Amino acid sequence: MNRYLVERTFPDGLGLMPTQEGNGAAQTVVANNAAKGVTWVHSYVTPDKKRTFCIYDAPSPEAIRQTADTNGLPVERITEVRVLDPYFHY
Amino acid sequence: MTKGDLLERDNDLAALEAAFADACAGTGRIVLVSGEAGIGKTSLVESFAARHHDTARVLRGYCDPLLTPLALGPLHDISRSLGTDLAAQIDRGARTSTLFAQLLDTLLAPIRPAILVVEDIHWADEATLDLLKYLGRRLDAARVLLIATYRDDEVQRHDALRLLLGDLATVRIVERLQLARLSRDAVRALARDRAGDTDAIYSQTGGNPFFVTEVIASEASGVPATVRDAVLGRAARLAPGGMAMLDLAAVIGARTEYALLEQFPDIAAAGLPECLALGLLQDTGTGVAFRHELARNAVLEAIDTLRRRALCRDVLAGAIRAGYAEQGYAARLAHYAEGAADAGAVIRYADAAGRTASRVGAHREAVAHFHSVLRFSDGRSTAERATAATNYARECAVVDQLADAIAGYRQAVALWSDLDDPLKHGETLAALAWPLVRHGATAEADTAAAEAIALLEPLGPTRQLAHAYRTQAHLRMLDRDTARAVEIGGKAIAMAGGLGDIPTLAGAEMVVGAARLVSDDAGGRAQLDRCLDLARDNGLDELTALARMNLGSAYGEQYRFAEAEQELLIGLAFTRDHDLDHSGHYMSSWLALTLLFQGRWKEAAERAADLLDQPDLAAISRIMALVALGRIRTRRGDPGAREALDEALTLARSTATLQRLAPVHAARAEMEWFAGDPGAVSAEASAVFDLAAARRHAWHSGEFLYWRSLAGETLSHCDWAAAPYALQIAGNWKAAAGLWRARGCPYEEARALAAGSQTARLRALELFDALGAAPAAASLRRTMRADGRRQVPRGPRASTRNNPFGLTNREMTTLGYLVRGFSNAGIADELFISAKTVDHHVSAILGKLGAASRKDAAEIAVQEGLYAKNGEEPA
Structure with a gap:
C-alpha cells in the first residue's frame, strides 16, 4: 500500500458541507473507495474551496483514478509521498 | 454418533440447503467445503446428500492420495456411477474438451437436479482441476449443485489448486464453507457415556471431530496424545486376522473395491467381519473404506518397510489379476509397483499412466510418472532410456520446468547419438530448441535447430525434418528475422504439405504469416488465415489461439491498432470458450497496449492492472502489461512508471528478444524524456537500436530514432523508418500529424502538432487535455508562453466561453x-x-x-x- 497526495481543482468550489447531506456524500465516497482498496486519509482545502490536497492510501495510482471516476471527482495530479514530521522520537 | 446426527453443523447444512434450493430453481451453485483433516467435511456432505437421494442425482468423485494421482480420477468415479463410458473414452484417446462437454450435457439434462461432489481436491490432478474450472464457468444456468471439499492447510503446497480457488473466487455462484471445530459443549455431549474426564478429551483433541470420535471409540483409560495413537489404540483390539485385513486395506488405499478384495479371499474371510464390526472399515456399497484418511495413514505408517513392500507386491499382483490395467487404473498399479520396488512394473505402468495423463492435460502428473520411469530405467536398453528421457523432458517443457526439460532432452540427445540414430537424434535436437529459447538461451536454441536440420536433411523428406524447419523458422520469426523465417518456413510448408502433416503445415503457415505481417507484408494475412482454417478443421485449438495472438501482436507492432483490436477481441472470445487462459492473458496485454495507443487510457489502465493481479501471469504477458501501465503512468504524470518499467526491463532481459526489449526500452525512453534526462533518453533509445535496425523493424527503429533526435543526437538519415516518425524527425509535423490521425493515435498526433503552428499547438493542447496528458500539456503551455503567446488556454475546465x-x-x-x-x-x-x-x-x-x-x-x-x-x- 502506497501513500499519495492527490490534487483536485473545483472551478465552482467544492460542494461538500458539514451537514447530514455532506456526511452522506462523504460516506458514499468512503464506501466506493473501499471496493478498490483505497483509503481517503484526509484532505486540505483552500479557503476559496477551489483546490483540495488529499492524502490517500492506495494500491496504485490507477486505483485512485478509478475511484475518482466512480465518485465523480476530478484528478489534477497524483504524487507518491512519505510522511515526514518535525518531531523525531528517539 | 449416528449418521445424519451431526453436532454443530446446522448452519453449514442450512447453507448447503440454500445453495441446493437455488440450483433447483435453475441457478447453478458451487460450494467449497474446507477445513483441516478430520474436521468432518465428508460427514457433512454425506449427511446432506443422504437427505436428497430421492430428489436429486447424487454423483461422487474422489481424489486419492497416490504418489502420483490418477489423471481425471474423479471423472472415472462419476462415469461409473452414471453408467456412461466417459472413463473408457479417456483410454481411447478422447479429447478432454469432448469429455467435459459430455459430462456437462449429462448434468444439464432436464431430469432431476444434480448434486456433484468432488472430494479431497487438495489431492487432485491437473486435469481434474481443469474440469472444475470448466464446470465453474458454465454452471450458472444449470440445475446443479457442485460441492468440492479440500483441506485448507494443504492449499499453500498445491499451486494449481491455489490458482483454481483464485479463479473460482471471481465466479458469482461460488460460496465457501469453512468448517469449525467442535465446541467444549459438543465434545461433552459426545463423550457423555464415557467414564473419566470429558474436558481432557476436549483439550487434547482441540475439538477435531474425527479425533474426538476415535478417542471415544478406542475405549482406552487415558486420552491418547495424538490421533494416530487413538487410531492404533482402537486397532489394537483386533485379532491377528483383523489386523492383517486392516494392513491390506491400508496398502490398497483410501477405498478398497470388492473386485480387488476378491483377489484376497482368505484375508477377507478371516478379518473383514471384525474390521467392519469395530467400525475400523466401513461398507461403501462398492467396497470398503477407512473412516478417514487419517486412520489409514496411522495404520500404514505402523507397517514396517519390508512387510509393506511385500504387501505392495501382493496388491500389485491382485490388481493386475483383477484387470486394473485394462480399466484405466495404470496410475494405481504404478503406485503399488513403486511400493514393491518392482522396476519392470513401474516402467510398464508409470509409462502408461504418464501417456494418459499427458493426453488429458494432467501434465504435472505426467512429469511425475515419466520421472518414475526414468528413475527405474537404469538397467534398460539405451533406446528405452532415451525414450524415457524424451517423454520426461517433453512434459517438463509443458509445465514450464525448463531446466529439467533441457537436461532431459540433452540426456536423450546424447543417447540417440550413441545409438547412431540420426532421425531420433535430429528430432530430439529440434525439440530441445524450444525450451532453450523460452529459457532465454536463444543462441543455443538456434544451434540445436541448425544441428537437427543438418542431421535430418541427408535422410530426405521426413516429418521430423519438416518439424525442425518449422522450429527454426519460428525462432527466426521471434527474433524478427523475417527473411530467414520466410525462407526456412517455406521449406517446412512444402515438406509438411507433401507428407500430409497437418499440425506442422498449419504451424509453419502461422510462423511465416506472422513473420511477414510484422514486416508489413500484406501476404502474411492470407497465410495466417490458411493456418486458422487448418486449425479449425482439425481441432487444433491451441494453434488457433496462437495464430490470433500473432495476428493481434503483429498488427499492434505495425501500429495498426484498429485491426489489432479486432483480432484480439476475436481471439479473446475464443480463448474464453476454450479455457486457454495463458493465450488469453497475452492477448489481453496486447489489447491494453492497443487501447493505450488509441487514446483509451482508462480502459487500457484497468485492463493492464487487472492482468497484473493475475497470480500465474506468464512473463511475456507481464512484460507487455507493464509496458502499457508504465506508458500510461508516464503520459498521465502518475507515480509508479519507473517501478513498472524496471520490472518489465528485468523480465525482458531474461527473454533476450527484440520483441520484448524494444517495447520496454521505447517506453523507458519516453519516461526519461519526462524525467528531463536527455542522456538517459539516448541510452534507452540506443540500447537495442542496432538490433531493431538490423532487423529492419521500421516502427521500433522509428520510435528509437525519434527519441534520439529529441535527446539532441545528430542522426544520419534513415529512410526506411516508419513514415510518421521519419516525417516528424525531418520537421514535417503537419504530414506526421495527418498520418497519426489516420492511424487513430491521438497522443502521437498531438505530439506532432505540438511542434507546429500556433493553431496546431492549440489543437494539440485540446487533444492532450482531453486525454489527461498532464505533463505533455503543461510542457506545451510553457513553450507557448515562452514563445510570447499571451492567451494560452488554461485547461479543459476553464475554457468554456459564454455565448447566448x-x-x-x-x-x-x-x-x-x-x-x-x-x-x-x-x-x-x-x-x-x-x-x-x-x-x-x-x-x-x-x-x-x-x-x-x-x-x-x-x-x-x-x-x-x-x-x-x-x-x-x-x-
Missing part, C-alpha cells in the same frame, strides 16, 4: 470559418481534425442556432454579433 446559443469553444471556432466561407475539408485541414468531426460540429451549430444551412448559420452569427463579416471576433 451555448456553443462550445470548438463550435465557435468552426462557426468563424463558416463566416469566412470555408468548406468542411478546408476547416478540417485548418483545425487538424477529420472532415467527419467538422461535419459533426456543423450539425451541432445548425441545431443550436436554429439555422437551415451553413450560409444561414454564418448570417445569424454576424447578425447576433458573434463574428464580424470577415470572420474576426468582435473587439
Whole structure:
C-alpha cells in the first residue's frame, strides 16, 4: 500500500458541507473507495474551496483514478509521498 | 454418533440447503467445503446428500492420495456411477474438451437436479482441476449443485489448486464453507457415556471431530496424545486376522473395491467381519473404506518397510489379476509397483499412466510418472532410456520446468547419438530448441535447430525434418528475422504439405504469416488465415489461439491498432470458450497496449492492472502489461512508471528478444524524456537500436530514432523508418500529424502538432487535455508562453466561453470559418481534425442556432454579433 497526495481543482468550489447531506456524500465516497482498496486519509482545502490536497492510501495510482471516476471527482495530479514530521522520537 | 446426527453443523447444512434450493430453481451453485483433516467435511456432505437421494442425482468423485494421482480420477468415479463410458473414452484417446462437454450435457439434462461432489481436491490432478474450472464457468444456468471439499492447510503446497480457488473466487455462484471445530459443549455431549474426564478429551483433541470420535471409540483409560495413537489404540483390539485385513486395506488405499478384495479371499474371510464390526472399515456399497484418511495413514505408517513392500507386491499382483490395467487404473498399479520396488512394473505402468495423463492435460502428473520411469530405467536398453528421457523432458517443457526439460532432452540427445540414430537424434535436437529459447538461451536454441536440420536433411523428406524447419523458422520469426523465417518456413510448408502433416503445415503457415505481417507484408494475412482454417478443421485449438495472438501482436507492432483490436477481441472470445487462459492473458496485454495507443487510457489502465493481479501471469504477458501501465503512468504524470518499467526491463532481459526489449526500452525512453534526462533518453533509445535496425523493424527503429533526435543526437538519415516518425524527425509535423490521425493515435498526433503552428499547438493542447496528458500539456503551455503567446488556454475546465446559443469553444471556432466561407475539408485541414468531426460540429451549430444551412448559420452569427463579416471576433 502506497501513500499519495492527490490534487483536485473545483472551478465552482467544492460542494461538500458539514451537514447530514455532506456526511452522506462523504460516506458514499468512503464506501466506493473501499471496493478498490483505497483509503481517503484526509484532505486540505483552500479557503476559496477551489483546490483540495488529499492524502490517500492506495494500491496504485490507477486505483485512485478509478475511484475518482466512480465518485465523480476530478484528478489534477497524483504524487507518491512519505510522511515526514518535525518531531523525531528517539 | 449416528449418521445424519451431526453436532454443530446446522448452519453449514442450512447453507448447503440454500445453495441446493437455488440450483433447483435453475441457478447453478458451487460450494467449497474446507477445513483441516478430520474436521468432518465428508460427514457433512454425506449427511446432506443422504437427505436428497430421492430428489436429486447424487454423483461422487474422489481424489486419492497416490504418489502420483490418477489423471481425471474423479471423472472415472462419476462415469461409473452414471453408467456412461466417459472413463473408457479417456483410454481411447478422447479429447478432454469432448469429455467435459459430455459430462456437462449429462448434468444439464432436464431430469432431476444434480448434486456433484468432488472430494479431497487438495489431492487432485491437473486435469481434474481443469474440469472444475470448466464446470465453474458454465454452471450458472444449470440445475446443479457442485460441492468440492479440500483441506485448507494443504492449499499453500498445491499451486494449481491455489490458482483454481483464485479463479473460482471471481465466479458469482461460488460460496465457501469453512468448517469449525467442535465446541467444549459438543465434545461433552459426545463423550457423555464415557467414564473419566470429558474436558481432557476436549483439550487434547482441540475439538477435531474425527479425533474426538476415535478417542471415544478406542475405549482406552487415558486420552491418547495424538490421533494416530487413538487410531492404533482402537486397532489394537483386533485379532491377528483383523489386523492383517486392516494392513491390506491400508496398502490398497483410501477405498478398497470388492473386485480387488476378491483377489484376497482368505484375508477377507478371516478379518473383514471384525474390521467392519469395530467400525475400523466401513461398507461403501462398492467396497470398503477407512473412516478417514487419517486412520489409514496411522495404520500404514505402523507397517514396517519390508512387510509393506511385500504387501505392495501382493496388491500389485491382485490388481493386475483383477484387470486394473485394462480399466484405466495404470496410475494405481504404478503406485503399488513403486511400493514393491518392482522396476519392470513401474516402467510398464508409470509409462502408461504418464501417456494418459499427458493426453488429458494432467501434465504435472505426467512429469511425475515419466520421472518414475526414468528413475527405474537404469538397467534398460539405451533406446528405452532415451525414450524415457524424451517423454520426461517433453512434459517438463509443458509445465514450464525448463531446466529439467533441457537436461532431459540433452540426456536423450546424447543417447540417440550413441545409438547412431540420426532421425531420433535430429528430432530430439529440434525439440530441445524450444525450451532453450523460452529459457532465454536463444543462441543455443538456434544451434540445436541448425544441428537437427543438418542431421535430418541427408535422410530426405521426413516429418521430423519438416518439424525442425518449422522450429527454426519460428525462432527466426521471434527474433524478427523475417527473411530467414520466410525462407526456412517455406521449406517446412512444402515438406509438411507433401507428407500430409497437418499440425506442422498449419504451424509453419502461422510462423511465416506472422513473420511477414510484422514486416508489413500484406501476404502474411492470407497465410495466417490458411493456418486458422487448418486449425479449425482439425481441432487444433491451441494453434488457433496462437495464430490470433500473432495476428493481434503483429498488427499492434505495425501500429495498426484498429485491426489489432479486432483480432484480439476475436481471439479473446475464443480463448474464453476454450479455457486457454495463458493465450488469453497475452492477448489481453496486447489489447491494453492497443487501447493505450488509441487514446483509451482508462480502459487500457484497468485492463493492464487487472492482468497484473493475475497470480500465474506468464512473463511475456507481464512484460507487455507493464509496458502499457508504465506508458500510461508516464503520459498521465502518475507515480509508479519507473517501478513498472524496471520490472518489465528485468523480465525482458531474461527473454533476450527484440520483441520484448524494444517495447520496454521505447517506453523507458519516453519516461526519461519526462524525467528531463536527455542522456538517459539516448541510452534507452540506443540500447537495442542496432538490433531493431538490423532487423529492419521500421516502427521500433522509428520510435528509437525519434527519441534520439529529441535527446539532441545528430542522426544520419534513415529512410526506411516508419513514415510518421521519419516525417516528424525531418520537421514535417503537419504530414506526421495527418498520418497519426489516420492511424487513430491521438497522443502521437498531438505530439506532432505540438511542434507546429500556433493553431496546431492549440489543437494539440485540446487533444492532450482531453486525454489527461498532464505533463505533455503543461510542457506545451510553457513553450507557448515562452514563445510570447499571451492567451494560452488554461485547461479543459476553464475554457468554456459564454455565448447566448451555448456553443462550445470548438463550435465557435468552426462557426468563424463558416463566416469566412470555408468548406468542411478546408476547416478540417485548418483545425487538424477529420472532415467527419467538422461535419459533426456543423450539425451541432445548425441545431443550436436554429439555422437551415451553413450560409444561414454564418448570417445569424454576424447578425447576433458573434463574428464580424470577415470572420474576426468582435473587439
